[in-house]
Amino acid sequence: MTRCENVWVAAEDASDYAALVAVARDLGACATAVWMGDEQGLDAVRGSGAGAVIHLAGGALVEDGAQVLAQLAAERTPDALLVAPTKRMRLLGACVAARRGACVMSDATSLSVDEEGALRAERMVYGGGAVTVERGVSAFVVAVPCAALLASKAAEAAEAPGAAGDAGASCAVETFAVQPGSSGIRLVERRAREVDAVNLSAARNIVSVGRGFAAEEDLALAYELARAVGAEVGCTRPVAEGSKWMARERYIGVSGAMLTPNLFIAVGVSGQVQHMVGATGAKVVVAVNKDKGAPVFKQADFGIVGDLYDVVPRLVAELER
Numbered sequence: 589m590t591r592c593e594n595v596w597v598a599a600e601d602a603s604d605y606a607a608l609v610a611v612a613r614d615l616g617a618c619a620t621a622v623w624m625g626d627e628q629g630l631d632a633v634r635g636s637g638a639g640a641v642i643h644l645a646g647g648a649l650v651e652d653g654a655q656v657l658a659q660l661a662a663e664r665t666p667d668a669l670l671v672a673p674t675k676r677m678r679l680l681g682a683c684v685a686a687r688r689g690a691c692v693m694s695d696a697t698s699l700s701v702d703e704e705g706a707l708r709a710e711r712m713v714y715g716g717g718a719v720t721v722e723r724g725v726s727a728f729v730v731a732v733p734c735a736a737l738l739a740s741k742a743a744e745a746a747e748a749p750g751a752a753g754d755a756g757a758s759c760a761v762e763t764f765a766v767q768p769g770s771s772g773i774r775l776v777e778r779r780a781r782e783v784d785a786v787n788l789s790a791a792r793n794i795v796s797v798g799r800g801f802a803a804e805e806d807l808a809l810a811y812e813l814a815r816a817v818g819a820e821v822g823c824t825r826p827v828a829e830g831s832k833w834m835a836r837e838r839y840i841g842v843s844g845a846m847l848t849p850n851l852f853i854a855v856g857v858s859g860q861v862q863h864m865v866g867a868t869g870a871k872v873v874v875a876v877n878k879d880k881g882a883p884v885f886k887q888a889d890f891g892i893v894g895d896l897y898d899v900v901p902r903l904v905a906e907l908e909r
């Protein structure tokens with residue numbers, strides 16, 4: 589008898605349910621889908637292969653829905669809640685876990701049930717350099733399967749057509765009203781976030797900017813170099829999230845974009861593994877750093893030890909000659 593017989597799954601996008609249901613099935617569980625979206629999406633969720641659907645209707649905020657879900661979890665004692673690896677679903681999982689005192693297993697590359705019936709998750713750490721194994725010790729566990737795991741399950745689910753549709757036809761839906769503001773957070777206004785439309789993954793060449801740049805206006809040097817080699821400009825996390833000189837969409841690495849460009853030029857970048865893992869797919873890596881001991885040189889095919897304020901203008905001049 590495992591402790592993973594009754595698993596709830598939640599996603600923002602109805603098309604993500606089939607993969608989550610497949611993960612739950614691999615655990616030997618019957619999946620119940622938790623849906624916070626509209627009626628239109630509900631039909632797709634019903635057809636995802638889940639045995640039942642809990643529809644949280646009427647609440648605009650995840651925090652409000654989480655209140656209702658945590659209460660339901662207390663009454664119905666599911667073994668686990670699997671949430672899709674999106675910001676809102678991570679928030680849902682975290683809020684429910686906090687209310688239920690549950691273990692949270694984040695970004696699991698694999699999920700299984702051990703011989704004692706506990707949920708077991710593997711997760712990559714140190715930028716993919718090692719794997720950690722975690723065991724859920726609470727009666728109710730919240731787990732976040734990583735995007736790669738869900739993508740492989742989605743492919744498997746797509747290869748087995750029919751099963752999901754059959755289950756959806758008879759799938760029961762229970763609707764629970766969510767009271768807006770019940771979590772104590774009031775929605776005042778909705779405004780579209782301004783996003784930088786850059787697609788670094790599609791760029792053939794990348795110039796990556798690090799904290800070696802002393803001032804925001806100096807980034808003009810990086811843009812000049814990028815123009816000279818036909819590159820997009822990306823950055824390290826501190827440049828985006830610390831100094832906020834660039835949009836979040838532009839930072840590269842384990843928690844940002846993972847790239848496979850022809851040419852990756854790291855300028856004023858120390859080369860910590862969390863950043864460089866985003867460039868391991870690059871064909872040629874060039875580094876400019878004034879510290880000859882900087883880790884970036886270990887991964888570079890060509891390295892220039894020097895001050896970027898001296899080196900970059902000279903590189904641009906040479907390239908434009």
Ligand SMILES: Cc1cc2nc3c(=O)[nH]c(=O)nc-3n(C[C@H](O)[C@H](O)[C@H](O)COP(=O)(O)OP(=O)(O)OC[C@H]3O[C@@H](n4cnc5c(N)ncnc54)[C@H](O)[C@@H]3O)c2cc1C
Nearest residue numbers: 798799800824825841842843844856857858862863878896
């Ligand atoms: C859980 C976790 C996840 C993370 N995820 C990411 C991630 O996805 N992406 C990411 O980028 N980081 C990530 N980080 C942060 C990462 O560990 C590094 O701190 C970060 O990448 C360092 O950024 P940097 O190279 O710009 O700055 P620094 O490490 O400060 O390096 C600046 C470099 O510039 C050089 N320099 C200074 N002045 C000049 C000059 N005038 N000319 C030439 N060189 C100069 C210095 O010698 C130094 O090597 C993560 C960290 C953690 C803990």
